[in-house]
Amino acid sequence: MRLVVARCTVNYVGRLESTLPEATRLIMVKEDGCVAIHADGGAYKPLNWMNAPNDVRESADRWEISNPKGERLIIVLHEILSDTQHTLGDDPGLSKDGVEAHLQELLAADPEVIEGGLVLISREYPTAIGPVDLLCRAADGSTVAIEVKRRGEIDGVEQLARYLEYLRADSSLGVLRGVFVAQSIKPQARTLAETRGLAWKEVDYDELRGKRVDELRLF
């Protein structure tokens, strides 16, 4: 990894056009050839960047970075304050817990949390427009399609509504209902779900995980 601190102006032409006036910034060049320009605020997003693969042409005061998609980043260096190189090696990578997949897994193991009497038929049940997260049989004999999201927003409701449109074409599933499940569901999404004739249910991830752990402790 190469770290250059320099007074520079930057120009990007690609998916849009942007200009950075002269100022002091950090230019980060990684082993894979990607380039990011950071200001001294905002942890996440670089001001400008170019993802690998890149062709970097470098002269004393001007870098031209271009990629196969035809995007171009031009950095004009007015003064270099620091230019260092570091060997980092491969990163073993990040391991995560708490994402949608895990929530879906917990609910698949215990669909009663969503509605009493639910029994899992299938996970990732295929339709022409994508897989339905969970398909269950309800106590009343109806089939229940469940869309699981970490955060319940309007798109998730639309997604579930589209799945149901397609599922209803398959008469073998009998009476169909839809339930939208998330850790928290925004008011707009609740309203839309109700207008679309869908039920919704908020579930607590920590509680669900705790419950699961407790159950495992019994054995």
Add this chain to the structure above:
Amino acid sequence: MRLVVARCTVNYVGRLESTLPEATRLIMVKEDGCVAIHADGGAYKPLNWMNAPNDVRESADRWEISNPKGERLIIVLHEILSDTQHTLGDDPGLSKDGVEAHLQELLAADPEVIEGGLVLISREYPTAIGPVDLLCRAADGSTVAIEVKRRGEIDGVEQLARYLEYLRADSSLGVLRGVFVAQSIKPQARTLAETRGLAWKEVDYDELRGKRVDELRLF
């Protein structure tokens, strides 16, 4: 801005939980107190980060960063390879061209590009569920609601369909039609638009801008 290159292990507990095993990485601490940890690949996304405002507690081999939301990042330093400080100053900021707002502006100035005979009634016409990008009067006397997107995807079509549902409740608007406008519209979005009874139109941003510039040159 402080740049530390170090062998470290990192632990994040907050919106999810994550662990980074021991490896050499760049730790970037910005003037506003935000922290980002970068591996030597992928320009954009840090492995871990904490946005400002942060409380940073630092000892020789362990940093604890916490924020008011209760998120915590713990960095254990096994070996510091480099630790430098740089004064960057405020950044004058990025100026952009080519975003949706500008596209909407160009279309508002020249709605005939969408359909011959269209005359603008209103931009950002308010409804209970949000503003309609453009509302126009057509040559045939009907009212046309237009949703403008840079990229035409399925959500945009749903959005326009929802707006029309609400607009139809207002009988003063007369006969209503919807047109979905974008620089490029995906096949799925076209199909959905047609099923929902909506028209769609692809427009060329550069051409539109060029045309506008040409018109201005006439004066």
Add this chain to the structure above:
DNA sequence: GACTCTATCTCGGTA
């Protein structure tokens, strides 16, 4: 390669 969906999404606007 194209298309899909997720994200500690980030970031900016607004009520």
Add this chain to the structure above:
DNA sequence: TACCGAGGTAGAGTC
């Protein structure tokens, strides 16, 4: 503050 929408979304997975 919360909600909502755009993003050069990026990045991962699937077909």
